[in-house]
Amino acid sequence: xxxxxxxxxxxxxxxxxxLKPEEQFTLTLESEQSQFTRFNxxxxxxxxxxxxxxxxxxxxxxxxSSYREFxxxxxxxxxxQIANDAIAALREExxxxxxxxxxVLPAGNNxxxxxxxxxxxxxEAVVSTLIPIVSDLDFTGIYAAGSVIRAYADSVGQKHWFAxxxxxxxxxxxxxxGQAVKGTFAGSNWNDxxxxxxxxxxxxxxxxxxxxxxxxxxxxxxxxxxxxxVAELMTMLSWGGISEASHQxxxxxxxxxxxxxxxxxxxFTLKENFKSGVVPRFNDLGEIAPLELSLIESGELINMxxxxxxxxxxxxxxxxxxxxxxxxxxxxxxxxxKHDRILSALGTGLYLSNLHYLNWSDRPTGRITGMTRYAxxxxxxxxxxxxxxNLRFDDSLYxxxxxxxxxxxxxxxxxxxxxxxxxxxxxxxxAPGMLVDRFTYTL
Amino acid sequence: MISELSHFLNAIDIPADWVGLRAMKEASTTxxxxxxxxxxxxxxxxxxxxxxxxxxGQIGYAATNLLSLEGIRAxxxxxxxxxxxxxxxxxxxxxxxxxxxxxGQYVSPLMKPFDALSPGEINELxxxxxxxxxxxxxxxxxxxxxxxxxxxxxxxxxxGSEVYQHFFRIGTDYSATAQEGGVVQRRSNNGWLAxxxxxxxxxxxxxxxxSRVQQIGTQAIELLTAEDCPSETTTLVLAPxxxxxxxxxxxxxxxxxxxxxxxxxxxAGGSFVKLKDFxxxxxxxxxxxxxxxxxxxxxxxxxxxxxxGAPATREYLIKEGVLQRGLGSLESQARTGVKxxxxxxxxxxxxxxxxRMANLNLEPGNKSFEKLIAGIDRGVYMxxxxxxxxxxxxxxxxxxxxxxxxxxxxxxxxxxxNPNYRSITPQFWGGLVAVGDRSTWQMYGTxxxxxxxxxxxxxxxxxxxxxxxxxxxxxxxxx
Numbered sequence: 001x002x003x004x005x006x007x008x009x010x011x012x013x014x015x016x017x018x019l020k021p022e023e024q025f026t027l028t029l030e031s032e033q034s035q036f037t038r039f040n041x042x043x044x045x046x047x048x049x050x051x052x053x054x055x056x057x058x059x060x061x062x063x064x065s066s067y068r069e070f071x072x073x074x075x076x077x078x079x080x081q082i083a084n085d086a087i088a089a090l091r092e093e094x095x096x097x098x099x100x101x102x103x104v105l106p107a108g109n110n111x112x113x114x115x116x117x118x119x120x121x122x123x124e125a126v127v128s129t130l131i132p133i134v135s136d137l138d139f140t141g142i143y144a145a146g147s148v149i150r151a152y153a154d155s156v157g158q159k160h161w162f163a164x165x166x167x168x169x170x171x172x173x174x175x176x177x178g179q180a181v182k183g184t185f186a187g188s189n190w191n192d193x194x195x196x197x198x199x200x201x202x203x204x205x206x207x208x209x210x211x212x213x214x215x216x217x218x219x220x221x222x223x224x225x226x227x228x229x230v231a232e233l234m235t236m237l238s239w240g241g242i243s244e245a246s247h248q249x250x251x252x253x254x255x256x257x258x259x260x261x262x263x264x265x266x267x268f269t270l271k272e273n274f275k276s277g278v279v280p281r282f283n284d285l286g287e288i289a290p291l292e293l294s295l296i297e298s299g300e301l302i303n304m305x306x307x308x309x310x311x312x313x314x315x316x317x318x319x320x321x322x323x324x325x326x327x328x329x330x331x332x333x334x335x336x337x338k339h340d341r342i343l344s345a346l347g348t349g350l351y352l353s354n355l356h357y358l359n360w361s362d363r364p365t366g367r368i369t370g371m372t373r374y375a376x377x378x379x380x381x382x383x384x385x386x387x388x389x390n391l392r393f394d395d396s397l398y399x400x401x402x403x404x405x406x407x408x409x410x411x412x413x414x415x416x417x418x419x420x421x422x423x424x425x426x427x428x429x430x431a432p433g434m435l436v437d438r439f440t441y442t443l
Numbered sequence: 444m445i446s447e448l449s450h451f452l453n454a455i456d457i458p459a460d461w462v463g464l465r466a467m468k469e470a471s472t473t474x475x476x477x478x479x480x481x482x483x484x485x486x487x488x489x490x491x492x493x494x495x496x497x498x499x500g501q502i503g504y505a506a507t508n509l510l511s512l513e514g515i516r517a518x519x520x521x522x523x524x525x526x527x528x529x530x531x532x533x534x535x536x537x538x539x540x541x542x543x544x545x546x547g548q549y550v551s552p553l554m555k556p557f558d559a560l561s562p563g564e565i566n567e568l569x570x571x572x573x574x575x576x577x578x579x580x581x582x583x584x585x586x587x588x589x590x591x592x593x594x595x596x597x598x599x600x601x602x603g604s605e606v607y608q609h610f611f612r613i614g615t616d617y618s619a620t621a622q623e624g625g626v627v628q629r630r631s632n633n634g635w636l637a638x639x640x641x642x643x644x645x646x647x648x649x650x651x652x653x654s655r656v657q658q659i660g661t662q663a664i665e666l667l668t669a670e671d672c673p674s675e676t677t678t679l680v681l682a683p684x685x686x687x688x689x690x691x692x693x694x695x696x697x698x699x700x701x702x703x704x705x706x707x708x709x710x711a712g713g714s715f716v717k718l719k720d721f722x723x724x725x726x727x728x729x730x731x732x733x734x735x736x737x738x739x740x741x742x743x744x745x746x747x748x749x750x751x752g753a754p755a756t757r758e759y760l761i762k763e764g765v766l767q768r769g770l771g772s773l774e775s776q777a778r779t780g781v782k783x784x785x786x787x788x789x790x791x792x793x794x795x796x797x798x799r800m801a802n803l804n805l806e807p808g809n810k811s812f813e814k815l816i817a818g819i820d821r822g823v824y825m826x827x828x829x830x831x832x833x834x835x836x837x838x839x840x841x842x843x844x845x846x847x848x849x850x851x852x853x854x855x856x857x858x859x860x861n862p863n864y865r866s867i868t869p870q871f872w873g874g875l876v877a878v879g880d881r882s883t884w885q886m887y888g889t890x891x892x893x894x895x896x897x898x899x900x901x902x903x904x905x906x907x908x909x910x911x912x913x914x915x916x917x918x919x920x921x922x
Contacts, residue, residue: 036897040706043534047525048504050793050897051518054489066562067485071508082488093484096563098570100481123521124528131532141709142896170896172709180708249477249584250620250627261625356712359832361843362861362920364627369841371834373712390834392841392865420897443839443865 004031004053004149005161007074012153014080015057018087019155024060024105028284029053029072029151030423034144035123037130039171042139044127052423053149057083059090063099066090104308106154110288114277118165118188120145129192130169133199137206141171148424150280158286164188164278164426169195170418172374173202179209179387182228182354182374186416186428205375214378214386216441222349222406223439224342224379227413230431232355233368233397234330237270240363242295243325244304248314253366253397257301262366262398264299265405269333271295272305276414279329279427281320283307289320289328299402331430335408344382345407345435351377351384355393366397369442392443400436409433445607448492448599451515457523461497461542463600464515465750466490467792474562475588476569478577482586484562491792494518498526500536506793541773542600542751549608549747552740555644557591557611565589568648575653576619578660581667585660587617588636589647590890596750604752612743612902614639614890615647617656621663628666628860630659630845633684634828639743639888639902646741662846665858671919672847672862678822678876679864679915680815683885685844686907688828690803691892693868694726694733695903697837698760699894700771700779701798711894712835715868716766721781724766727872732806733761735770735784743888743904744801751796753785760784760803764872772798790899797895802904804886808878812909815877822850823917825862841865861920871912879908 008029015025031053038046053072058065068086073079121129126143145167152160168186183202185195225233237253246252256262272293274281281289285308294302305321322328337345356373372391377384396402409432416428448464455462468490475483491508492515503526505518560568569587576585591613598606615638618631632638632655640646649655681689697714701707716724737745737755746755751773759767769775771783775798787796816824825844833840847862848855886906893900 034897037529038706038896040534040704040708042532044501044529044532045534045706046502046504046795046797047529048506048795049518049521049525050506052491052506052508052793056485058485064481065484069485069487069489071488071490073509073514075509075511089486093562096561097484098481098563098566102480124524127529127532138705140705144897170709174705174708178713182709250622250629251584255627256625259625356835357832359830361830361832361841361863364625365921367920369830369832371832371839373835390836390839392832392834392839394841421893421900424897443841443867 004074007076007079008151010076011079011083012159015083015087016155022061024155026058026106026154026285027152028056029149031072031149032146032424034146034424035126037126037143040140042131042134042137047127049123057086057090059087059094060103060105061094063101063103064094064097065100065103066093066097102309102313104285104312106156106158106285108158108287110282110286111159112282113161116164116188119190120165120167121190133196137203138174139171140174141169143167143169144418144420144424148426152282152286154286160280160282160286162280168416168418173206175206175209179213180374181205181209184416184418208384209375209387211386213389215389216378216391218441218443220438220440222346222437224346224351224433224435226353226433227431228415229352229355230332230434231415231429232358234332234429234431236358236368238326240360242305242327244306244316245310245325247304251363253363254301254304255364264296264398264401265403266298267335267405267408268299268401269297271331272327272329273331274329276329283320283322287320293319329427332408332432334410334412334432337407337409337435339409339411342409342433343379346379347382348380350388351379361394367394368397369394391441393440394442395440400439404437406435406437444597445599445605448597451512452599452601454512455516455519457496457519459496459498459523461539461601462519463495463542463598465493465792466597467594469592469594469791471590471592473590474565474569475586476566476573477586478584479570479573481566484566489791492518493789493792493795494522496522496526497537497539497542498523499530501526501530501533502537503529504795535778537774538777541777542602543753544603545748545752545754546605547747548606551609551611551641553611553643557643559644572617572656575656576617576660578657579664581621581623581664582619582660583622584620588615590614598752606748606752608746608748610641611643612639612641613643613646617659619660619663621667623667626667628663630663630666631827632659633887634845636889637684637687637887639890640741641743641745642741666846666860669858669860671921672823672859672917674918676914676916678819679912679917680819680822680824680850681910682826683907683909684827684887685825686805686910687887687905688831688842690805690905690907691800691903692831692833693837693840693871695770695800695803697868698770699798700769700775700781700783704775704778707894710896715836715838718779718781720766721769722767725764726761726766726869727764728875729763730808730875730878731761731764731872732759734758734804734806735760735786735801736804737801739802739886739906742802742886742906744902746801749785749787749796750789751787753787755785758784770798770800788901790901794895794897794899799894799901800892800903802906804906805908805910807881807884807908809880810877811880812883815879815909815911816850816855817853818877819850820852823859823862824848824850824855837868839867862917863919864915864917866915871915874913874915875910876913877911879910883909
C-alpha cells in the first residue's frame with residue numbers, strides 16, 4: 001500500500017468517526033503525479049511535472065446535500081485539517097438548502113482494489129529517448145506519463161481504489177506544406193522497439209501526403225472513416241446522446257429512436273464494455289457498472305445510461321452509470337470488412353483518417369458537423385489519388401449509422417483518451433472503421 | 444503570502460538563471476437548479492504553486508499542491524532537472540527578458556459581494572427562476588445556474604517581481620427547453636453560460652432579470668412553431684451574444700502566435716495567418732477594429748499583469764481591417780519578432796502559461812440598431828450561440844444560434860428556428876458592412892476556452908456591437 005492510499009484510508013476513517021447520526025457522505029479522490037513534455041518541430045517547447053490531488057466530500061442529511069472539493073496532498077495532518085473545515089462548512093450549508101426528493105444515498109457493499117504498476121521512462125530520459133529518432137521530422141505533440149489514482153469511500157463502508165501507471169504520446173508529423181498524419185502511442189510499460197515501429201509506420205504514412213492536396217467540391221461522397229474518425233463521432237454520444245436524463249429532459253439525439261420513429265443499421269451495435277480494465281468500474285456512488293451493457297444492439301436502442309439519480313426521478317432501473325451518464329468504456333462491435341479490402345470496397349470517394357471539432361448542428365435529428373483532419377485522401381477506383389484540402393461535413397447519425405452504413409471493418413483500434421483538462425484522463429474508445437454511402441460535405 | 448513565497452524563493456538552492464514562483468488559491472461555488480429542484484450545490488478549493496526555472500535558455504516547471512518549504516524546494520529541484528534534461532533540444536533559447544521584473548497588484552471591481560446572499564437564498568432565487576421560466580406545459584425542462592469564483596494569485600521571482608492579483612468572477616445561466624412531439628427547442632439567456640463577468644451578484648440580480656426570464660420562456664415556446672431558417676445567401680445580422688463566439692473563434696484563435704509558430708498544431712491546430720501577415724494583411728473590411736483590452740471594468744478576463752508578469756495594456760490587433768499585432772506573449776514575441784500583447788496565461792497553478800486571449804473586443808461603429816435593420820431589404824438576424832465548429836486553421840466555420848428573425852424591407856418580421864450559418868474567415872470579415880454604435884455594444888464571456896498540451900480551460904471576455912455581414916450562407920435544421 002502506498003503512502004497516498006494509507007493517507008486516504010486514514011482520512012476516510014476520520015470522516016466516518018465524525019459523522020453524526022442521519023448524516024451520510026461520499027468521498028472521491030482524483031490524484032496524479034504526471035510528467036508533461038510538449039514538442040514542436042522535434043524540439044522541446046515546454047516540459048514539467050505536476051503533483052496534484054483533489055478530494056470531493058459530499059455530505060447528505062435530511063434529503064439535502066452539498067459538496068466541498070479540497071486538495072489532497074497525502075500529508076494527513078494538513079489534509080485532516082482541511083477536511084474538518086469542509087465538514088463544518090457543509091453542515092452549516094446543507095441545513096439551509098432546499099430538499100432534493102431525488103437525492104440518492106450511498107448503498108451497497110461494494111469494494112474493489114486495482115493497482116496496475118507499469119514501467120515508465122525516467123522523467124530525465126523522456127526527451128533523449130523520444131527525440132533522436134524523429135529529429136529529421138516535423139514532429140509535434142505531447143508526452144504525458146505518471147501515476148493516476150481514482151478512489152472512493154462512503155458512510156456505508158464501500159471503498160474503491162484504482163491506481164495505474166501509464167503513458168501516452170499524442171503526436172503529429174507534418175509535411176512542409178502543412179499536411180499531417182496523426183499517431184498515438186500509449187500503454188503502461190514503455191517499449192523502445194514498439195515506439196520506433198510506431199514512428200516508422202507514421203513516417204511511411206507521411207510519405208503519402210507529399211502530393212499537392214486536392215480540392216473537393218461540396219456534395220455527397222462514398223466515404224471510409226478510419227477507427228480514429230469513428231471514435232470522434234462516438235464521443236458525441238456522451239454529449240446529449242446516450243444519457244437517459246438527456247432524453248427525459250429533451251436533450252438527446254436518440255429520442256427519435258426511443259419514440260420508435262428511427263432505427264440505426266442492423267450492422268450497428270454499441271456497448272459499454274469494462275473487460276479491458278483500463279478505467280474504474282465504480283461510479284460516484286460507489287456502484288459497480290456491469291461488465292458489459294448493451295446500449296444499441298443491431299440498430300435498436302436497448303438501454304440508455306441511467307444513473308441512480310435519474311432512475312429515482314423517472315421510476316427506472318439504474319445501470320451503474322455515473323451522475324453525468326457519459327460513456328466510460330465504449331465499443332462499437334466490428335463488421336466483416338477486411339483491412340485489405342477497404343480501398344476496393346470504397347471504390348471512388350473519400351478516405352478519412354480523422355475528424356476534428358465536432359458539434360451538433362441539429363441535435364434532435366442527430367445531425368453532426370465537423371472537419372476532416374490528418375491523412376484524408378481522395379480515392380478513385382480503389383487507389384489513393386491525393387490528400388484532400390480540409391472539408392466540412394454535416395450529416396445525421398441516422399444516415400451514416402443508419403441506412404447509409406455499408407460496412408464496418410473486421411478489425412478495431414483502441415483510441416486512448418489523451419485529454420488532460422484538470423487531470424489526465426483514463427481509458428479510451430474501441431472502434432472499427434466504417435464505410436458509408438452519401439456522406440454529406442458542405443464547405 | 445508574498446512574504447511567504449519570497450521566503451520559499453530565497454530558500455531554493457539551485458544554479459538556475461532565473462526562478463519564479465506563481466501561487467494560486469481559487470475558491471469557487473456552483474449552484475444549479477433544474478425544474479425547481481436543487482441539482483448541484485458545492486464549493487471547490489484548489490491551491491498550489493507553479494515553480495518555473497530558467498536554465499541554459501530552457502524553462503522547466505514543476506507544480507505542487509504541497510505548500511511547504513520542503514514541497515516547494517522539491518518542486519524547484521524537479522523543475523531544474525526538467526530544464527537541464529531538455530535544454531539540449533529546446534526549440535529556442537528563452538531570454539530572461541521573457542520574465543521581466545514587475546511589481547504591482549490588481550483587484551476586480553466588486554459591488555455586491557457573493558456572500559450578500561446565503562446559499563439558501565441563492566437556491567430560492569434559482570428555484571424561482573426555473574418556475575418562472577415554465578410559461579407553458581410545453582416547457583419540458585428549466586434550469587438555472589450561478590457560478591462564483593474568488594481567485595488570488597501571487598508571483599515572485601529571482602529578479603525581483605512581486606505581483607498580487609485578486610479576481611472575483613461570476614457566471615450565470617438559465618434556460619428553458621420546449622418540446623412538441625419531435626420538435627425540441629432550447630432558449631437560454633444569451634447562450635450557454637455567456638453571462639460571465641468580473642464582479643459580484645450585481646451581474647446576476649439585474650433590474651431586467653424577471654422580464655428576461657419571462658422572455659426566455661416565451662421565446663422557447665415561440666420557437667416550437669416558428670419556420671425553419673431558410674437556406675439562402677443573404678445579409679446576416681449578429682447580436683453581441685453571438686459575436687462573442689464569432690470573434691473568439693475566427694479572430695482570437697488565428698491570431699495566437701503560438702498557433703502560428705506551430706506549438707498547438709497537434710491539438711487545437713495552426714492558423715491561416717502567417718508571420719509575414721502582421722502589419723499588412725487585410726483581415727476584414729475597414730469597419731473592423733479589434734482590440735485586446737484587459738482594462739475594461741467588469742469584463743471577464745481583465746487583469747493588470749499576465750502570468751509571466753508582463754504589464755497588460757489595451758492594444759489594437761486589427762485596425763480598420765488591417766492586421767496590426769498578434770496574441771503573443773513576450774516569449775512568442777522574442778521567437779517571432781512580431782508585436783504582441785500581455786497574454787501569457789495559465790488556467791491554474793498546475794499548468795504552464797501559454798498564449799491566450801483575454802478580453803478581445805470589436806469596437807463600436809456609428810449606427811443604432813434601428814438604423815442598421817432599416818438599411819436591410821432582406822436578411823436574417825441571429826441571437827445566442829447554440830453550436831460552434833471551425834477547422835484547425837480557423838478558416839472554414841459553421842455556427843448556429845438559438846433564435847432568429849427574418850429581416851424584410853428594413854424590419855424584423857417572423858421568428859425563425861434552427862438558424863445556422865457557414866463561411867470562411869477572411870471572406871466573412873471582408874463582408875462586414877455595418878457596425879452598431881456604442882448603444883448596441885454588450886460584453887459576454889466564457890470560462891471554457893480550451894487549448895494547450897496539457898489541456899487548459901481558461902476565462903475569456905468578448906465585447907461587441909451588433910454587426911452586419913453581406914452575402915452569408917444561412918440554413919436551417921433537419922436531417
